[in-house]
Amino acid sequence: MNTLKSLTDLIGAQALGDHLTAAVQDLIDREQIDRADAYQRITDAADAGAPAVLAATRQMWVRRDDVDPEEAPARQLYVLERTHTGVFVTFVDIDQAADDTDDGEHANVVPELLPYNDHSLGAELPVEVLEMYRLEAWEPFELLLPTVGGIDNVRPQGERKS
Structure with a gap:
């Protein structure tokens, strides 16, 4: 385990x-x-x-060393949202070879994903794509709760304790 x-x-x-x-x-x-x-x-x-079990919102996946960059031009994928049909991700780091141009025949990104090769938009992909990646970081929503991380007081500034 x-x-x-x-x-x-x-x-x-x-x-x-x-x-x-x-x-x-x-x-x-x-x-x-x-x-x-x-x-x-x-x-x-x-x-x-x-990935079918692990994939979740707020995760960073990094391309495995044994995966050909031609198959997975994005070195890192950040999961913006886990959907019922896959994952909605942003391309965090596109290989230079794939990023020589943002479109056209020199881009290494599959044609249907070219509109997302501007590093600011995302794409919905099948969760199986993450099999070419390994989970690197995960910030679950629970970590945003005020009781996590030693935050003692979550009242707005200036509000007094009764």
Whole structure:
């Protein structure tokens, strides 16, 4: 369970547990299977690093070293949103070879994605695309809560404690 350990170190046990529990419930709802079987399938897939289970909003994925840049010209993808059909990502870092021009025959990005090769727009891609990448960073929404990170006082400035 090296991947699960790494994920726990990356985002914490509570956030990972919440994420996996949501995936378990989704699997139960879709396939009408036993909860124990669903937990086993989801944790096995997560431990194997399966993007179908792991992909979530606010993640950075980095192209694996064994992937040809021709197949995946973006070195890094930031997941803006996980959708029911895939992931909506921004291209964080396009290889220079793919970025010689933003369009035309010299661009290394597949033609249907050329409009997104300006580093500021995103594209909706199938979640399977993330299989060419590895999860590098994850900022789950739980980390934005005022109780995380030692923030003691979240009242607006000037408001007094009653």
